[in-house]
Amino acid sequence: MTDGRAVEVDRLRVVRGGRDALAGVTLDVRRGKVTGLLGPSGSGKSTLMRAIVGTQVVESGSVLVLGSPAGTPSLRRRVAYTTQSPAVYDDLTVRENLDYFARLLRAPRANAGEALELVGLGADVGRVVGRLSGGQRSRVSLATALVGRPDLLVLDEPTVGLDPVLRRDLWQAFARLADGGATLLVSSHVMDEAERCDELLLLHQGRLLARGTTGELLARTGAEGMDEAFLRLIDSGDEA
Protein backbone atom coordinates (compact mmCIF):
# COMPACT_ATOMS: atom_id res chain seq x y z
CA MET A 1 0.00 0.00 0.00
CA THR A 2 2.02 2.94 -1.22
CA ASP A 3 -0.88 5.02 -2.42
CA GLY A 4 -0.70 7.33 0.54
CA ARG A 5 -3.64 5.99 2.50
CA ALA A 6 -3.01 4.74 6.04
CA VAL A 7 -6.57 3.61 6.69
CA GLU A 8 -9.18 2.47 4.17
CA VAL A 9 -12.69 1.84 5.44
CA ASP A 10 -15.16 0.30 3.02
CA ARG A 11 -18.91 0.10 3.65
CA LEU A 12 -18.33 -0.51 7.35
CA ARG A 13 -21.41 -1.42 9.34
CA VAL A 14 -21.32 -1.86 13.12
CA VAL A 15 -24.32 -2.70 15.28
CA ARG A 16 -24.19 -1.75 18.95
CA GLY A 17 -27.08 -2.19 21.33
CA GLY A 18 -29.49 -3.15 18.55
CA ARG A 19 -28.97 -0.08 16.40
CA ASP A 20 -26.48 0.86 13.69
CA ALA A 21 -23.59 2.68 15.32
CA LEU A 22 -22.01 2.85 11.87
CA ALA A 23 -24.36 2.46 8.94
CA GLY A 24 -22.10 1.71 5.99
CA VAL A 25 -19.21 4.14 6.24
CA THR A 26 -16.63 4.46 3.46
CA LEU A 27 -13.65 6.73 4.01
CA ASP A 28 -9.88 6.84 4.09
CA VAL A 29 -7.20 8.52 6.15
CA ARG A 30 -4.16 9.92 4.39
CA ARG A 31 -0.66 9.07 5.51
CA GLY A 32 1.50 11.64 7.24
CA LYS A 33 -1.45 13.92 7.94
CA VAL A 34 -3.49 14.94 10.95
CA THR A 35 -7.06 13.94 10.21
CA GLY A 36 -9.79 15.21 12.48
CA LEU A 37 -12.78 12.99 13.14
CA LEU A 38 -15.57 15.32 14.14
CA GLY A 39 -19.17 14.88 15.10
CA PRO A 40 -21.55 15.14 18.03
CA SER A 41 -21.38 12.52 20.76
CA GLY A 42 -23.14 9.37 19.62
CA SER A 43 -22.22 9.96 15.99
CA GLY A 44 -20.00 6.87 15.85
CA LYS A 45 -16.53 8.39 16.29
CA SER A 46 -15.37 6.03 19.03
CA THR A 47 -16.90 3.02 17.30
CA LEU A 48 -15.03 3.86 14.09
CA MET A 49 -11.79 4.21 16.04
CA ARG A 50 -12.34 0.90 17.81
CA ALA A 51 -12.93 -0.74 14.43
CA ILE A 52 -9.66 0.72 13.12
CA VAL A 53 -7.62 -0.55 16.08
CA GLY A 54 -9.36 -3.92 15.88
CA THR A 55 -11.26 -4.06 19.17
CA GLN A 56 -14.74 -3.68 17.69
CA VAL A 57 -16.88 -6.55 16.48
CA VAL A 58 -18.05 -5.46 13.04
CA GLU A 59 -21.18 -6.55 11.21
CA SER A 60 -19.94 -6.12 7.64
CA GLY A 61 -17.56 -4.13 5.49
CA SER A 62 -13.79 -3.97 5.66
CA VAL A 63 -11.11 -1.93 7.40
CA LEU A 64 -7.55 -1.91 6.04
CA VAL A 65 -4.87 -0.38 8.25
CA LEU A 66 -1.39 0.20 6.81
CA GLY A 67 -2.28 -2.36 4.16
CA SER A 68 -3.45 -5.14 6.52
CA PRO A 69 -6.90 -5.96 7.89
CA ALA A 70 -7.55 -4.11 11.17
CA GLY A 71 -6.55 -6.13 14.21
CA THR A 72 -3.78 -8.09 12.45
CA PRO A 73 -1.11 -8.99 15.06
CA SER A 74 1.68 -7.29 13.10
CA LEU A 75 -0.20 -3.99 13.45
CA ARG A 76 -0.11 -4.04 17.23
CA ARG A 77 3.38 -2.56 17.28
CA ARG A 78 2.62 0.03 14.58
CA VAL A 79 -0.78 1.35 15.67
CA ALA A 80 -1.33 3.12 18.99
CA TYR A 81 -4.68 3.94 20.49
CA THR A 82 -5.91 6.01 23.39
CA THR A 83 -9.43 5.59 24.68
CA GLN A 84 -11.72 8.47 25.56
CA SER A 85 -11.28 8.01 29.30
CA PRO A 86 -7.60 7.61 30.12
CA ALA A 87 -6.66 3.92 30.24
CA VAL A 88 -3.68 4.02 32.57
CA TYR A 89 -2.87 2.46 35.94
CA ASP A 90 -3.84 4.90 38.67
CA ASP A 91 -1.77 3.13 41.31
CA LEU A 92 1.48 3.37 39.36
CA THR A 93 3.69 6.41 38.84
CA VAL A 94 3.89 8.15 35.49
CA ARG A 95 7.28 6.56 34.88
CA GLU A 96 6.06 3.05 35.84
CA ASN A 97 3.12 3.36 33.45
CA LEU A 98 5.38 4.35 30.59
CA ASP A 99 7.92 1.65 31.39
CA TYR A 100 5.24 -1.03 31.29
CA PHE A 101 3.87 0.04 27.90
CA ALA A 102 7.44 0.47 26.60
CA ARG A 103 8.32 -3.07 27.67
CA LEU A 104 5.22 -4.53 26.00
CA LEU A 105 6.17 -2.71 22.80
CA ARG A 106 9.88 -3.53 23.22
CA ALA A 107 10.59 0.17 22.84
CA PRO A 108 13.82 1.65 24.21
CA ARG A 109 13.44 3.29 27.61
CA ALA A 110 14.65 6.58 26.16
CA ASN A 111 11.38 6.82 24.23
CA ALA A 112 9.53 7.27 27.53
CA GLY A 113 11.32 10.51 28.36
CA GLU A 114 10.74 11.80 24.86
CA ALA A 115 7.02 10.97 25.01
CA LEU A 116 6.66 12.72 28.37
CA GLU A 117 8.36 15.86 27.08
CA LEU A 118 6.02 15.88 24.12
CA VAL A 119 2.93 15.91 26.34
CA GLY A 120 4.51 18.32 28.82
CA LEU A 121 4.80 15.94 31.76
CA GLY A 122 8.58 15.73 31.98
CA ALA A 123 8.57 17.08 35.53
CA ASP A 124 5.97 14.63 36.87
CA VAL A 125 7.59 11.25 36.18
CA GLY A 126 7.68 10.23 39.85
CA ARG A 127 4.07 11.10 40.67
CA VAL A 128 1.37 8.48 41.16
CA VAL A 129 -1.14 8.81 38.32
CA GLY A 130 -4.19 8.60 40.61
CA ARG A 131 -3.11 11.85 42.27
CA LEU A 132 -2.88 13.78 39.01
CA SER A 133 -5.59 16.03 37.56
CA GLY A 134 -7.90 14.72 34.85
CA GLY A 135 -6.01 16.57 32.16
CA GLN A 136 -2.68 15.23 33.36
CA ARG A 137 -4.02 11.68 33.41
CA SER A 138 -5.19 11.92 29.84
CA ARG A 139 -1.74 13.19 28.88
CA VAL A 140 -0.13 10.18 30.58
CA SER A 141 -2.45 8.02 28.51
CA LEU A 142 -1.33 9.87 25.40
CA ALA A 143 2.34 9.43 26.34
CA THR A 144 1.87 5.66 26.69
CA ALA A 145 0.57 5.67 23.11
CA LEU A 146 3.58 7.64 21.86
CA VAL A 147 6.19 5.49 23.56
CA GLY A 148 6.32 2.90 20.79
CA ARG A 149 6.75 5.56 18.08
CA PRO A 150 3.78 4.21 16.12
CA ASP A 151 3.14 4.80 12.43
CA LEU A 152 -0.54 5.42 13.10
CA LEU A 153 -1.97 7.13 16.17
CA VAL A 154 -5.69 6.78 16.84
CA LEU A 155 -6.59 9.26 19.57
CA ASP A 156 -10.11 9.42 20.95
CA GLU A 157 -10.76 12.95 22.24
CA PRO A 158 -7.24 13.50 23.60
CA THR A 159 -7.79 17.18 24.37
CA VAL A 160 -10.98 16.90 26.42
CA GLY A 161 -10.73 18.76 29.72
CA LEU A 162 -7.48 20.51 28.85
CA ASP A 163 -6.96 24.25 29.08
CA PRO A 164 -6.47 26.27 25.89
CA VAL A 165 -2.69 26.54 26.28
CA LEU A 166 -2.24 22.78 26.66
CA ARG A 167 -4.61 22.13 23.79
CA ARG A 168 -2.60 24.39 21.53
CA ASP A 169 0.64 22.69 22.64
CA LEU A 170 -0.78 19.23 21.96
CA TRP A 171 -2.06 20.16 18.51
CA GLN A 172 1.37 21.55 17.72
CA ALA A 173 2.87 18.26 18.91
CA PHE A 174 0.45 16.34 16.65
CA ALA A 175 1.56 18.45 13.69
CA ARG A 176 5.23 17.73 14.48
CA LEU A 177 4.52 14.00 14.66
CA ALA A 178 2.81 14.17 11.28
CA ASP A 179 5.79 16.10 9.86
CA GLY A 180 7.93 13.22 11.12
CA GLY A 181 5.90 10.82 8.97
CA ALA A 182 3.27 9.56 11.43
CA THR A 183 -0.42 9.45 10.59
CA LEU A 184 -2.84 10.79 13.18
CA LEU A 185 -6.56 10.29 13.45
CA VAL A 186 -7.87 12.52 16.22
CA SER A 187 -11.49 12.73 17.29
CA SER A 188 -13.10 15.74 18.85
CA HIS A 189 -16.56 17.12 19.36
CA VAL A 190 -15.18 20.63 19.61
CA MET A 191 -15.54 22.14 16.17
CA ASP A 192 -13.00 24.89 16.72
CA GLU A 193 -10.27 22.25 16.88
CA ALA A 194 -11.04 21.48 13.25
CA GLU A 195 -8.76 24.14 11.86
CA ARG A 196 -5.80 22.37 13.45
CA CYS A 197 -6.32 19.38 11.17
CA ASP A 198 -5.03 18.82 7.66
CA GLU A 199 -8.28 17.16 6.76
CA LEU A 200 -11.67 16.62 8.39
CA LEU A 201 -14.11 13.75 8.45
CA LEU A 202 -17.55 14.71 9.71
CA LEU A 203 -19.66 11.94 11.15
CA HIS A 204 -23.34 12.23 11.91
CA GLN A 205 -25.63 9.40 13.09
CA GLY A 206 -23.24 6.70 11.95
CA ARG A 207 -22.72 8.13 8.48
CA LEU A 208 -19.98 10.19 6.86
CA LEU A 209 -21.57 13.60 6.40
CA ALA A 210 -18.69 15.38 4.70
CA ARG A 211 -14.95 15.44 4.26
CA GLY A 212 -12.44 18.09 3.28
CA THR A 213 -10.27 20.82 4.74
CA THR A 214 -11.73 23.51 6.96
CA GLY A 215 -11.48 25.99 4.10
CA GLU A 216 -13.26 23.69 1.68
CA LEU A 217 -16.11 22.98 4.08
CA LEU A 218 -16.57 26.64 4.93
CA ALA A 219 -16.56 27.61 1.27
CA ARG A 220 -19.00 24.86 0.39
CA THR A 221 -21.52 25.82 3.06
CA GLY A 222 -20.92 29.54 3.07
CA ALA A 223 -20.69 29.36 6.86
CA GLU A 224 -18.54 31.56 9.08
CA GLY A 225 -17.38 28.87 11.49
CA MET A 226 -17.20 25.09 11.67
CA ASP A 227 -20.14 24.80 14.08
CA GLU A 228 -22.39 26.58 11.61
CA ALA A 229 -20.93 24.66 8.67
CA PHE A 230 -21.70 21.40 10.44
CA LEU A 231 -25.29 22.41 11.12
CA ARG A 232 -25.81 23.51 7.53
CA LEU A 233 -24.44 20.21 6.27
CA ILE A 234 -26.91 18.31 8.47
CA ASP A 235 -29.83 20.47 7.36
CA SER A 236 -29.06 20.11 3.68
CA GLY A 237 -28.53 16.37 4.01
CA ASP A 238 -25.39 17.00 2.00
CA GLU A 239 -23.59 13.80 1.19
CA ALA A 240 -19.82 13.58 1.07
Place this chain on the structure above:
Amino acid sequence: MSWAGPATAARVLRQLRRDPRTVALLLVVPCVLVALLKYLFVDKPEVFDRIGGPLLGLFPFIAMFVVTSITMLRERVTGTLERLMTLPLTRFDLVAGYGAAFALAAAVQATLVSLVAFLLLGLDTAGPPWLIAMLAVGNAVLGSTLGLFSSAFARTEFQAVQFMPAFVLPQLLLCGLFVPREEMARLLELVSYALPLTYAYDALERVALETSYDWRLALDVAVIVGTTALALVLGAATLRRRTP
Protein backbone atom coordinates in the same frame (compact mmCIF):
# COMPACT_ATOMS: atom_id res chain seq x y z
CA MET B 1 5.49 -17.01 27.90
CA SER B 2 7.26 -14.09 26.20
CA TRP B 3 8.77 -10.94 27.73
CA ALA B 4 5.26 -9.50 28.06
CA GLY B 5 4.33 -12.04 30.76
CA PRO B 6 7.14 -11.14 33.19
CA ALA B 7 6.60 -7.44 32.43
CA THR B 8 2.96 -7.86 33.39
CA ALA B 9 3.83 -9.79 36.55
CA ALA B 10 6.25 -7.03 37.59
CA ARG B 11 3.62 -4.39 36.89
CA VAL B 12 0.96 -6.18 38.97
CA LEU B 13 3.40 -6.55 41.87
CA ARG B 14 4.25 -2.84 41.66
CA GLN B 15 0.54 -2.03 41.84
CA LEU B 16 0.18 -4.29 44.86
CA ARG B 17 3.15 -2.62 46.55
CA ARG B 18 1.51 0.79 46.08
CA ASP B 19 -1.34 -0.45 48.26
CA PRO B 20 0.29 -1.27 51.61
CA ARG B 21 -3.05 -1.72 53.35
CA THR B 22 -4.04 -4.58 51.06
CA VAL B 23 -0.61 -6.16 51.49
CA ALA B 24 -0.93 -5.86 55.27
CA LEU B 25 -4.40 -7.40 55.20
CA LEU B 26 -3.21 -10.23 52.97
CA LEU B 27 -0.34 -11.05 55.28
CA VAL B 28 -1.81 -10.38 58.70
CA VAL B 29 -5.40 -11.63 58.44
CA PRO B 30 -4.58 -15.34 57.90
CA CYS B 31 -2.11 -15.21 60.80
CA VAL B 32 -4.71 -13.65 63.07
CA LEU B 33 -7.29 -16.25 62.02
CA VAL B 34 -4.92 -19.11 62.81
CA ALA B 35 -4.14 -17.51 66.19
CA LEU B 36 -7.88 -17.19 66.82
CA LEU B 37 -8.28 -20.87 66.06
CA LYS B 38 -5.49 -21.74 68.48
CA TYR B 39 -7.15 -19.90 71.37
CA LEU B 40 -10.60 -21.15 70.41
CA PHE B 41 -9.30 -24.65 71.15
CA VAL B 42 -6.81 -23.69 73.83
CA ASP B 43 -8.03 -26.53 76.06
CA LYS B 44 -8.14 -29.01 73.18
CA PRO B 45 -4.75 -28.77 71.47
CA GLU B 46 -5.49 -31.99 69.56
CA VAL B 47 -8.33 -30.21 67.73
CA PHE B 48 -6.03 -27.34 66.80
CA ASP B 49 -3.47 -29.84 65.53
CA ARG B 50 -6.09 -31.65 63.47
CA ILE B 51 -7.80 -28.66 61.78
CA GLY B 52 -5.07 -26.01 62.10
CA GLY B 53 -2.97 -27.47 59.28
CA PRO B 54 -5.83 -27.80 56.78
CA LEU B 55 -7.20 -24.35 57.62
CA LEU B 56 -3.89 -22.56 57.25
CA GLY B 57 -3.68 -24.16 53.84
CA LEU B 58 -7.15 -22.91 52.87
CA PHE B 59 -6.99 -19.27 54.04
CA PRO B 60 -4.58 -18.25 51.24
CA PHE B 61 -6.95 -19.84 48.69
CA ILE B 62 -9.80 -17.61 49.83
CA ALA B 63 -7.75 -14.42 50.15
CA MET B 64 -6.10 -14.80 46.75
CA PHE B 65 -9.41 -15.62 45.06
CA VAL B 66 -10.88 -12.29 46.13
CA VAL B 67 -7.83 -10.13 45.49
CA THR B 68 -7.17 -11.54 42.03
CA SER B 69 -10.75 -11.40 40.81
CA ILE B 70 -11.09 -7.76 41.83
CA THR B 71 -7.73 -6.71 40.36
CA MET B 72 -8.62 -8.35 37.06
CA LEU B 73 -12.10 -6.85 37.09
CA ARG B 74 -10.54 -3.41 37.55
CA GLU B 75 -8.45 -4.04 34.47
CA ARG B 76 -11.65 -4.74 32.56
CA VAL B 77 -13.71 -1.79 33.78
CA THR B 78 -11.04 0.95 33.65
CA GLY B 79 -10.40 0.34 29.95
CA THR B 80 -6.79 -0.76 30.38
CA LEU B 81 -7.75 -4.25 29.21
CA GLU B 82 -9.10 -2.93 25.91
CA ARG B 83 -5.93 -0.92 25.58
CA LEU B 84 -3.74 -3.98 26.26
CA MET B 85 -5.67 -5.96 23.66
CA THR B 86 -4.39 -3.56 21.00
CA LEU B 87 -0.77 -4.17 22.07
CA PRO B 88 1.66 -6.98 21.27
CA LEU B 89 0.72 -9.11 24.26
CA THR B 90 -1.02 -12.46 24.05
CA ARG B 91 -4.00 -13.26 26.24
CA PHE B 92 -1.95 -16.00 27.84
CA ASP B 93 0.86 -13.51 28.62
CA LEU B 94 -1.62 -11.42 30.53
CA VAL B 95 -3.21 -14.26 32.48
CA ALA B 96 0.12 -15.95 33.20
CA GLY B 97 1.61 -12.63 34.29
CA TYR B 98 -1.24 -12.18 36.75
CA GLY B 99 -0.91 -15.78 37.90
CA ALA B 100 2.84 -15.44 38.50
CA ALA B 101 2.50 -12.16 40.42
CA PHE B 102 -0.15 -13.53 42.73
CA ALA B 103 1.70 -16.83 43.11
CA LEU B 104 4.62 -14.87 44.49
CA ALA B 105 2.35 -12.91 46.83
CA ALA B 106 0.74 -16.21 47.83
CA ALA B 107 4.11 -17.79 48.56
CA VAL B 108 4.99 -14.96 50.94
CA GLN B 109 1.58 -15.17 52.60
CA ALA B 110 1.61 -18.96 52.98
CA THR B 111 5.17 -18.96 54.30
CA LEU B 112 4.37 -16.32 56.88
CA VAL B 113 1.21 -17.98 58.15
CA SER B 114 3.04 -21.32 58.33
CA LEU B 115 5.89 -19.79 60.34
CA VAL B 116 3.41 -18.22 62.74
CA ALA B 117 1.40 -21.43 63.13
CA PHE B 118 4.31 -23.84 63.58
CA LEU B 119 6.84 -21.69 65.44
CA LEU B 120 4.72 -19.23 67.42
CA LEU B 121 1.52 -21.15 68.03
CA GLY B 122 3.09 -24.59 68.37
CA LEU B 123 1.01 -26.29 65.70
CA ASP B 124 1.97 -29.95 65.54
CA THR B 125 1.12 -31.98 62.45
CA ALA B 126 1.98 -35.59 61.70
CA GLY B 127 3.52 -34.64 58.35
CA PRO B 128 6.30 -32.08 57.78
CA PRO B 129 5.42 -28.35 58.06
CA TRP B 130 7.13 -27.57 54.74
CA LEU B 131 4.68 -29.86 52.98
CA ILE B 132 1.73 -28.00 54.54
CA ALA B 133 3.32 -24.71 53.48
CA MET B 134 3.86 -25.99 49.93
CA LEU B 135 0.23 -27.08 49.70
CA ALA B 136 -0.84 -23.68 51.03
CA VAL B 137 1.10 -21.98 48.22
CA GLY B 138 -0.42 -24.34 45.66
CA ASN B 139 -3.92 -23.62 46.95
CA ALA B 140 -3.27 -19.90 46.86
CA VAL B 141 -2.23 -20.13 43.21
CA LEU B 142 -5.34 -22.20 42.52
CA GLY B 143 -7.44 -19.55 44.28
CA SER B 144 -5.95 -16.75 42.21
CA THR B 145 -6.42 -18.54 38.89
CA LEU B 146 -10.04 -19.34 39.76
CA GLY B 147 -10.46 -15.68 40.76
CA LEU B 148 -9.07 -14.60 37.38
CA PHE B 149 -11.51 -16.84 35.59
CA SER B 150 -14.53 -15.87 37.68
CA SER B 151 -13.89 -12.15 37.20
CA ALA B 152 -15.05 -12.59 33.62
CA PHE B 153 -18.57 -13.10 34.91
CA ALA B 154 -18.69 -9.96 37.05
CA ARG B 155 -19.56 -6.51 35.76
CA THR B 156 -19.02 -4.61 38.99
CA GLU B 157 -16.85 -4.96 42.08
CA PHE B 158 -19.97 -5.72 44.14
CA GLN B 159 -20.63 -8.74 41.97
CA ALA B 160 -17.00 -9.83 42.14
CA VAL B 161 -17.06 -9.75 45.93
CA GLN B 162 -20.26 -11.82 45.94
CA PHE B 163 -18.48 -14.51 43.95
CA MET B 164 -16.51 -15.32 47.08
CA PRO B 165 -19.53 -16.73 48.93
CA ALA B 166 -20.98 -18.05 45.66
CA PHE B 167 -17.90 -19.90 44.44
CA VAL B 168 -15.92 -20.52 47.60
CA LEU B 169 -18.34 -21.13 50.48
CA PRO B 170 -20.11 -24.14 48.91
CA GLN B 171 -16.73 -25.69 48.28
CA LEU B 172 -15.67 -25.00 51.85
CA LEU B 173 -18.88 -26.58 53.19
CA LEU B 174 -18.53 -29.69 51.06
CA CYS B 175 -14.77 -30.21 51.20
CA GLY B 176 -14.93 -32.42 54.29
CA LEU B 177 -13.89 -29.85 56.85
CA PHE B 178 -17.25 -29.61 58.59
CA VAL B 179 -18.65 -33.05 57.87
CA PRO B 180 -16.54 -35.99 56.69
CA ARG B 181 -17.48 -36.52 53.08
CA GLU B 182 -18.38 -40.19 53.51
CA GLU B 183 -21.06 -39.13 56.03
CA MET B 184 -22.71 -36.70 53.59
CA ALA B 185 -25.85 -37.42 51.63
CA ARG B 186 -24.82 -39.41 48.57
CA LEU B 187 -25.64 -36.56 46.17
CA LEU B 188 -23.54 -34.04 48.12
CA GLU B 189 -20.67 -36.49 48.29
CA LEU B 190 -20.81 -36.90 44.52
CA VAL B 191 -20.90 -33.13 44.05
CA SER B 192 -17.88 -32.78 46.33
CA TYR B 193 -15.84 -34.92 43.94
CA ALA B 194 -16.29 -32.27 41.28
CA LEU B 195 -15.01 -29.39 43.43
CA PRO B 196 -11.29 -28.55 43.46
CA LEU B 197 -11.24 -27.46 47.11
CA THR B 198 -12.17 -31.03 48.10
CA TYR B 199 -8.80 -32.23 46.85
CA ALA B 200 -6.98 -29.29 48.40
CA TYR B 201 -8.50 -30.11 51.78
CA ASP B 202 -7.93 -33.84 51.37
CA ALA B 203 -4.22 -33.29 50.73
CA LEU B 204 -3.84 -30.98 53.73
CA GLU B 205 -5.71 -33.37 56.01
CA ARG B 206 -3.52 -36.29 54.93
CA VAL B 207 -0.35 -34.37 55.70
CA ALA B 208 -1.77 -33.11 59.00
CA LEU B 209 -2.77 -36.59 60.20
CA GLU B 210 -0.52 -39.11 58.49
CA THR B 211 3.19 -39.67 58.20
CA SER B 212 3.33 -41.75 55.03
CA TYR B 213 1.55 -40.95 51.79
CA ASP B 214 0.37 -42.94 48.83
CA TRP B 215 -1.05 -42.26 45.40
CA ARG B 216 -4.03 -40.50 46.90
CA LEU B 217 -1.93 -37.49 47.91
CA ALA B 218 -0.38 -37.54 44.44
CA LEU B 219 -3.90 -37.54 42.96
CA ASP B 220 -4.86 -34.53 45.13
CA VAL B 221 -1.81 -32.60 43.97
CA ALA B 222 -2.46 -33.56 40.36
CA VAL B 223 -6.04 -32.24 40.62
CA ILE B 224 -4.82 -28.96 42.18
CA VAL B 225 -2.21 -28.46 39.45
CA GLY B 226 -4.58 -29.56 36.69
CA THR B 227 -7.38 -27.27 37.84
CA THR B 228 -4.93 -24.37 38.07
CA ALA B 229 -3.82 -24.97 34.48
CA LEU B 230 -7.42 -25.32 33.31
CA ALA B 231 -8.46 -22.11 35.07
CA LEU B 232 -5.57 -20.27 33.37
CA VAL B 233 -6.61 -21.52 29.95
CA LEU B 234 -10.29 -20.72 30.60
CA GLY B 235 -9.31 -17.32 32.04
CA ALA B 236 -7.35 -16.52 28.88
CA ALA B 237 -10.29 -17.69 26.78
CA THR B 238 -12.65 -15.22 28.49
CA LEU B 239 -10.52 -12.29 27.32
CA ARG B 240 -11.73 -10.93 24.02
CA ARG B 241 -9.73 -8.75 21.68
CA ARG B 242 -12.90 -7.68 19.90
CA THR B 243 -15.97 -6.71 21.90
CA PRO B 244 -19.45 -5.66 20.73
